[in-house]
Amino acid sequence: MNILNGEWLNQPKQYEVNDKEVSFVTEQGTDFWQKTNYGYQRNSGHVYLFDIEKDNYTFLVKASFQGKYLYDQCGIMVYNDPEHWAKASLENANEIDKMLGAVVTNHGYSDWSVSQTYGIDVESIYYKVHKKGSDFLIEASLDNQNYIQLRMFHLSDISKLRVGVYACSPLESSCKAYFQEFEVLPLQWDEENYI
Numbered sequence: 001m002n003i004l005n006g007e008w009l010n011q012p013k014q015y016e017v018n019d020k021e022v023s024f025v026t027e028q029g030t031d032f033w034q035k036t037n038y039g040y041q042r043n044s045g046h047v048y049l050f051d052i053e054k055d056n057y058t059f060l061v062k063a064s065f066q067g068k069y070l071y072d073q074c075g076i077m078v079y080n081d082p083e084h085w086a087k088a089s090l091e092n093a094n095e096i097d098k099m100l101g102a103v104v105t106n107h108g109y110s111d112w113s114v115s116q117t118y119g120i121d122v123e124s125i126y127y128k129v130h131k132k133g134s135d136f137l138i139e140a141s142l143d144n145q146n147y148i149q150l151r152m153f154h155l156s157d158i159s160k161l162r163v164g165v166y167a168c169s170p171l172e173s174s175c176k177a178y179f180q181e182f183e184v185l186p187l188q189w190d191e192e193n194y195i
Contacts, residue, residue, distance in 0.1 A: 003019055004019060007050075009048075009049055009079065013025070023176065026167050028172045029170065030169055032085070032166070033103070035109050036110045036111060045167070048179070050184075052131075058185040058186065059129040059183070060127070062179065065090070072092045072175040073089040075127060076163070078129060078155065081160060086138070086151070088140065089102075100118065100150070104155075107156060113150075125141070126142070126181075130189040134154055
């Protein structure tokens with residue numbers, strides 16, 4: 001895939017895009033969340049998105065970040081509009097742990113699930129987003145070999161759907177994010193491995 005064909009949502013001030021990598025520095029107070037529990041609505045995180053004109057595909061990318069502060073996060077995003085999107089990311093949980101989790105937002109309400117916890121020194125995760133019509137499966141791996149399921153979900157609106165990479169810093173902090181090894185592949189969703 002041609003990385004240069006992406007498009008920014010909330011373009012950061014400091015970024016670089018070339019044919020092998022997307023990198024940028026997050027700005028403080030950036031986040032994605034809609035209403036649930038906290039009541040606030042945020043759609044300010046930095047996202048580099050691709051319009052992939054296929055009903056079915058697998059999107060692969062390696063996401064890395066040097067997050068040092070609470071809630072700094074970096075990963076992938078499936079985005080239609082502020083009320084319909086999903087993200088999966090590694091996020092700083094505290095001074096010693098990072099959480100691997102996912103948020104799915106439908107009709108303007110977000111939910112959040114956590115899958116794994118890693119040490120603070122883990123900086124890179126491989127993600128696969130499998131799209132089959134309006135249904136999605138997100139997987140993650142430390143080594144691009146052994147993947148775990150993060151989330152299977154449906155988006156109620158995919159009329160303007162794009163997929164890409166994101167990072168944000170919800171508090172008064174900042175981090176640098178790097179994205180490499182972008183690929184769009186034929187759908188690899190093996191239904192026999194998922195109940």
